[in-house]
Amino acid sequence: MNPLFEVIRDPDRCIKCRVCERQCANEVHKYDPDLDKMISDPMTCVDCQRCVCLCPTHALKIRPNENQFRENANWSHQTMDEIYKQADSGGVLLSAMGNPKDYPVYWDKILLNASQVTNPPIDPLREPMETKTFLGKKSQKITYDENGKAHYEKTPYLELDVPIMFSAMSFGSISKNAHESLARAATELGTYYNTGEGGLHEDFYKYGKNTICQVASGRFGVFKGYLDAGAAIEIKMGQGAKPGIGGHLPGMKINDEISKTRMIPKGTDAISPAPHHDIYSIEDLRQLVFSLKEATNWEKPVIVKIAAVHNVAAIASGVARSGADIIAIDGFRGGTGAAPTRIRDNVGIPIELALASVDARLRDEGIRNDVSVVVGGSCRSAADVVKAIALGADAVYIATAALLALGCHLCRSCNTGKCNWGIATQRADLVKRLNPEIGYQRLVNLVTAWDHEIKEIMGGMGINSIEALRGNRLMLRGVGLTQKELDILGIQHAGE
């Protein structure tokens, strides 16, 4: 096997401070006292950039290994490498984070509108710009009594100050400090973070007001107190990175705290089955939705999260009729702590198309008001958020972007448990590298920045409230898309 990367050290800049050595959990760098210099072994380097970022003299860079197998358009270097790996191990290949393959990114083929002459852009510095968003069933029932007093039905809802939430990442797949960062950021931002399927650490019950408690097929850490703790409950039916596949947290990551939080013995593997074994049909889902509502006194909205698969519109329609208040759809580019590589890279559909068809379908059926639609996997910027909302989403879920804000450099080796940024690891010395004080502030900064950008874009469109953007597909135009793609997206081509 060849190293994937080369470690390039500029000896004129290196002062041998050894911070690279101290900070690399993969033990790439080493100080050699005999040579009085830093040496490196690139074999274990994952290009996480921790050393590069911390090097005080910018003496380091990590590059792809220039060593190449003989060029072959069909048998790429990576394909061959994977063959060797499997021939070595006989195992399923595992990967982390989202689908890295070169499938079309529809966000990048959609352009936004702005006002000119006939209607004025609105200056967000001068006028109120509103991004508050409600998620949940929107009952239109209203009556007035003889005194003119309105009587209306109130259904459980989530109230977001920004149309962005942090999507599910379990305690176990990410560290306690990462969770704390998310929880505190959600609280400060007036939005929500999601526990993922790993339960809720006892220290974080205090952030319950801004917590979505997930119930997944493994039911880890689920009990009455957990359901009561959050603002909403999410039933995870699927995940964009690995539709149709369960989860597996290796026993070595199940330390005392995770064991307690997940309510499983220390050191045992935490296996989430592919299906919920009590949900083999839409009726079963309905039962679970109502059971959870009953368990929480009908006070909390229930989210059903599904992966974007081929017939997502029909599935969403079924979910909408199952009593769920919110549907979360996760696109095939969504992240994961670990997934079988073949699944991650080949299963599911783009979130843009899934969203467009779900929104259209729910409107056609006249039930769009019965559910809110949240999309994730992957929204990378404020522009993606604006496009998602204009296509019809009520809000978006972000996770990979949030991890990047926390320091992740997408080295995609979460599954090793040696995250040098203290995010996807449970090793105490690594976990402490993510100071939630910094982490939460960076998340707040990120979402605040996006919120500013969303407002700026809205203002340009002459819109000063996010609800006027929702489903406003006239604000979108496609470029370089086929008529079929335009039809599915429900938008016109640029120039039309």
Added chain:
Amino acid sequence: MLQREGATRIPSGCAISGFINRSGRRTNGSVIVNSIACMHERSNGLGGGYAGYGIYPEYKDQYALHVFYDSSEARIKAEAFLDRHFDVVNLSRIPVRKNPRITDEPLIWRYFVNPLPTKLQDSQLDERTFVAKCVIRINDQIDGAYVFSSGKNMGVFKAVGYPEDVGDFYRLEEYDGWAWTVHGRYPTNTPGWWGGAHPFSLLDYTIVHNGEISSYDANRRFIEMFGYKCNLLTDTEVITYIIDYLHRRLEMPLEDVAKVIASPFWSELESGKFSPEDTEKYRHFRNVFSSLLVTGPFSIILGFNNGLMALNDRLKLRSMVAAEKGDTVYMSSEECSIRTMCPDVDKIWSPRGGEPIIVTLDKDAGDTRSPRFTQSGAGRVATEVNHGERV
């Protein structure tokens, strides 16, 4: 090739004007024609129209349908449809006067009709919904026929041309109404289709509108879930349907309708300026009716069976002036047009964005409609008179 209304979305600027006499005293149509004539520069000759209320006292119990036909074939098809669904009490061509600046006129017919009781019963709809559905069906399905007015004791008159010419063409001096509204249009491009002129109406709702709403598609895609078809792709159309949905179908009072369409800002809701009960209600509206919030510049005058409502977008991105003289209330894009109708108003002000002015007929006015639609607190200017800072 230029596309006509409905095939593409055309932004436009406009002038609007209107007035109402609360006592039900009827005023000749020439007054409203003069009021728009002085705002000639706000139109470009590609559309003008009027709505008059109380103009058909002799047929006040029938639905008055005004229809454009592109051809006799269209008329035959439409009349066949009308015959199947309505008892046609009276039909005639609408009398017009030749005007050199009004050209390419379609066939313009007027019918006073009652729904056929059997059909109505079969439909399991209330009468108004039945009529509305029939109107939408004709417009949607009979090529070359377009019903542009369908209320009781009211009528819409519109054409391609400058509004003062349109008034002359329709001989409005021959009609008397207790309320009038008018619209002069400045579309950025259109071949000029008569049906695309304003007011837009459904039943007795009429809307004259100045602005270009940026929430259009969000509003359209939402309201279409409730059986409406936005054929014209115009703001006016979608606003009309929103008002129809909220006011007629959900039976919300116009004050609350205004709070949905031009909802208070969150900062206002948090400021404590509303009572806790209202704050809660408006929060609820912003949640469940969020897709009916209209943003972008607009000023509208809504006419309905017993009153007028003027409303600006909440940022007041379009001009709108109101005035009062005795029991008559005036609303217009510009003060000059009000002064044309009434040089010595008692007071004149610029209403704040998002704060509706709702004026209804006094209870004892001679020509009130069915009691169900009478506004509570009728007869008063519903909104505190205030002098907004933006004119």
Added chain:
Amino acid sequence: MKKVYVNEDWCLACHLCEYYCAAANSGAPNMIKAFKSGKKPVPRIQVEEGSEVNFAVQCRFCDGKACVKGCIAGALSITPEGVVVCDENKCVGCYTCVLSCPFGCIVIDEEGHRIQKCDLCTKNHDGDPACVQGCPNKAIVFEER
């Protein structure tokens, strides 16, 4: 008085504070020059590594000020802002302050035959001390407590 504090929960023992400190007080314009031109600069902050926690220590600007009071050369003094500073020209390297400092925060500059101590970077740049700016994990903060 604003002082430098270290939160041992977040100290990673990366030792960057020492390098930023040493460079900032070396008089060199950048870190590379500071460490690559002859005399090795001395950090005035020292990281202590433990099995579970780590932390950096530097002058606490304590109430006792035993270093100043015991200085035989009058080289240590207190600025009006309360910062204990060392006049390097006066220091003779007797190390009485090393003997006196209860926190072990007086650093011996072997080559210079004198001591160095944290002066909160008041002499070398504006803003927060270099160790605070250089800490990648906000384990070192500069604040009033």
Added chain:
Amino acid sequence: MNYVIIGNSAAAVGTIAGIREFDSTGNITVISDEKYHTYSRPLISYWLEGKVTDKNILYRDADFYEKNNVTPVLGKKVTKIDTANKTVVLDDGLSIQYDKLMVATGSKPFVPPMNGLDKVKYHTFMSFDSVKAIRAEVKDGMKVLIIGAGLIGLKAAEALSAYNAQTTVVDMADRILPSILDVRAGMKMQKHIESKGVKFILGTSAEEFSEHSAKLKNGVTVDFDMLIIAVGVRPNTELISDAGGKVDRGIITDMTQKTSLDDIYSAGDCTVSYDASSDTNKILALLPNAYLQGEVAGRNMAGREFRYVNAIPMNAIGFFGLHIITAGSYEGEEYVEETENTYKKLVFRENRLVGYILMGDVKRAGIYTSMIKECIDLGEVDVELMKKAPQMMMFGKARRLDKLGGITE
């Protein structure tokens, strides 16, 4: 309020600082028989060596008196304290009235009677004037005989090495620096100093001096061009004893530094201190001690109530580049570590650290000093870590955070 301070060294400066903390207006008069602005006595050897300039030997900035509103009366000797009239009488007959008086008279070189000493010229090594006199006579490569292998004698030897002096040090004791080092450390230091060319003749004393030579009791004769007597010091206690104050080996004070006489305080090398590490009273002729005593006295003179506690013997000194830091008492259980260049001895008693010697590697020694002063029980520290090196890590988390001002969560 009139404050009068007799003396112009560390104790006097400490007294001024102590007074000015609480009284910014009272008159302070400093009287000294030396004519210099306050200077650092320990720096005289550095001055002689050429490492310290005339300017840098000053203990405080030139504007110190002005800034602190002090009236210096220099080059005048106090001959008498008139307690009845609360005045001090100067050698020129003038008297100065005091409300509070500080006696910080320090000590003087002790020159024991020795045969023939009256016939030869010799130097002491105690004041700026004394090293100025040496400086005036010193010549490159001259032979120097130093009587006394204590701190002062060895500092003198080090300073004179700058002039390539051929120095011989003679001491009655059989080892050097007996007051601060144990035998082993003394030997190491002796070896080090010898390696720099200084010759030691120990365990004997001068029998008779004649011009340019001294005959020792062991029969050896040592030639010299310059003779320096540095066998010890004696506190200047006469002013107090003459006024009827209590004097033992030094001036006796209470914990507030007040003497047995009303309104008269004393501080510095002329006083007897309580050594907390050995639970005995002794003269602690150390600059930090003088300053701190002066500071406490000054605060009390200004009407406050402070006590001087936790004084212990301690020394930081180096000879020819080899540094030693010592503190406390050496009676107790010992832990010793030694390498070629370093020596470490920790002394424990009653489950506490009571003394230590560090030689060669003296980094962070103050942490040990604080353990002695604060009487920290060994149960509270990680003893293994402590033995390894002085470090804050050895304290328990709570004490550590308390000391470092961290957040306790």
